[in-house]
Amino acid sequence: MMTSNGHSPQPLAPAAPNPNVLLQVRDLKMYFAITKGVFGSVKGYVKAVDNVTFDVNLGETLGLVGESGCGKTTVGRCIVRAYKPTAGQMLYYGDGNVVDLAALNEDQLKPYRRDIRMIFQDPYSSLNPRMPVFENVSEALVNLTNIRGSEMEDRVKEAIVRVGLRPEYIRRFPHAFSGGERQRIVIARALVTNPKLVICDEAVAALDVSIRAQVLNLLERLRQELSLTYLFVSHDLSVVRYICDRVVVMYVGRIVEAAPVNDLFRQPKHPYTEALMSSVPIQNPRHRNKEARIRLEGEVADPSNPPTGCYFHPRCRYAQERCRHETPALRDIGGGRQVACHFAEELELRGAVLGDVV
Numbered sequence: 640m641m642t643s644n645g646h647s648p649q650p651l652a653p654a655a656p657n658p659n660v661l662l663q664v665r666d667l668k669m670y671f672a673i674t675k676g677v678f679g680s681v682k683g684y685v686k687a688v689d690n691v692t693f694d695v696n697l698g699e700t701l702g703l704v705g706e707s708g709c710g711k712t713t714v715g716r717c718i719v720r721a722y723k724p725t726a727g728q729m730l731y732y733g734d735g736n737v738v739d740l741a742a743l744n745e746d747q748l749k750p751y752r753r754d755i756r757m758i759f760q761d762p763y764s765s766l767n768p769r770m771p772v773f774e775n776v777s778e779a780l781v782n783l784t785n786i787r788g789s790e791m792e793d794r795v796k797e798a799i800v801r802v803g804l805r806p807e808y809i810r811r812f813p814h815a816f817s818g819g820e821r822q823r824i825v826i827a828r829a830l831v832t833n834p835k836l837v838i839c840d841e842a843v844a845a846l847d848v849s850i851r852a853q854v855l856n857l858l859e860r861l862r863q864e865l866s867l868t869y870l871f872v873s874h875d876l877s878v879v880r881y882i883c884d885r886v887v888v889m890y891v892g893r894i895v896e897a898a899p900v901n902d903l904f905r906q907p908k909h910p911y912t913e914a915l916m917s918s919v920p921i922q923n924p925r926h927r928n929k930e931a932r933i934r935l936e937g938e939v940a941d942p943s944n945p946p947t948g949c950y951f952h953p954r955c956r957y958a959q960e961r962c963r964h965e966t967p968a969l970r971d972i973g974g975g976r977q978v979a980c981h982f983a984e985e986l987e988l989r990g991a992v993l994g995d996v997v
């Protein structure tokens with residue numbers, strides 16, 4: 640039996656406890672084997688994502704932040720099943736049933752590859768320069784649907800117009816466009832299958848500051864017009880603050896904090912979040928923090944050889960002896976907030992200064 644939108648119902652797990660939930664990521668792990676020698680014997684694992692659990696609610700923009708190398712892209716690539724996760728579940732509720740995306744084979748995944756799309760950072764490498772815009776944008780329709788001919792052309796034009804470009808542009812090649820226009824084409828390519836969930840991976844990071852806000856505003860308008868849900872992956876907190884409703888903070892493959900965006904920025908509960916915020920450049924000099932900035936010393940720990948205890952302890956200005964050997968669990972602290980720090984309740988951490996951010 641097929642539903643009207645072509646999805647095979649696959650009842651796998653109990654219904655979502657919360658009717659607003661679109662995706663539940665549960666204990667997600669993505670380990671990459673480190674191999675050695677011609678026989679490829681496994682020396683160890685890069686634990687890029689290690690036991691990550693979070694929900695994405697219908698219609699929200701959920702931010703996923705953290706320094707480079709913390710596992711954000713890997714989470715996104717697991718959800719779109721560019722990777723088959725090592726372990727864990729990704730329960731998707733988009734068509735009224737629940738399916739575990741982690742457990743599906745390539746055939747079963749097809750409808751979900753239409754439903755869940757990813758936008759990558761670099762509009763230069765993510766478009767094929769040898770194909771006109773039409774072929775670039777229609778690729779997913781060719782691979783994932785039976786839509787062809789004039790209907791396909793109409794769908795591509797509709798997507799191109801939605802992102803603020805002209806329909807006749809579909810005959811041109813990517814090199815004819817500016818960076819901002821190319822990113823609009825990349826967005827059109829994601830939208831052409833009428834997705835429900837779009838994973839934006841550093842979607843504006845490669846753009847000039849002057850056009851960053853335009854593309855963010857476009858994404859926000861599209862979310863409203865098309866009832867989209869976004870997972871917004873970014874290392875840039877000012878962008879996240881501008882566009883997100885809730886934020887999940889990752890450090891070395893794990894979640895260290897999750898909170899509604901304003902609460903997180905007003906009062907972070909994890910020292911890593913505080914340090915990240917302290918490094919956000921404040922553009923308006925009137926809002927610049929008079930107090931000394933917290934410097935985030937050192938590098939992100941190596942996920943194939945993480946520190947003992949709390950992974951953040953070698954860089955944490957509040958670390959105590961306990962932090963060296965006891966791993967803090969991610970726990971609820973009320974107000975829709977979660978944090979993984981032994982001292983979350985005692986610490987008085989400094990939030991970001993309110994001001995113009997993008």
Ligand SMILES: Nc1ncnc2c1ncn2[C@@H]1O[C@H](COP(=O)(O)OP(=O)(O)O)[C@@H](O)[C@H]1O
Pocket residue numbers: 671685686687705706707708709710711712713714942
């Ligand atoms: N395909 C891969 N093979 C091995 N290691 C990888 C692979 N992809 C990512 N990693 C490693 O996993 C960690 C997380 O990477 P990534 O998800 O790209 O982080 P982020 O997007 O937060 O910068 C990094 O240490 C990275 O080097």
Ligand code: SF4
Pocket residue numbers: 909910911949950951952953955956957958959962967979980981982983
């Ligand atoms: S558990 Fe300890 S080291 Fe980790 S963030 Fe909290 S205070 Fe810092």
Ligand SMILES: [Mg+2]
Pocket residue numbers: 708711712713
């Ligand atoms: Mg990344």
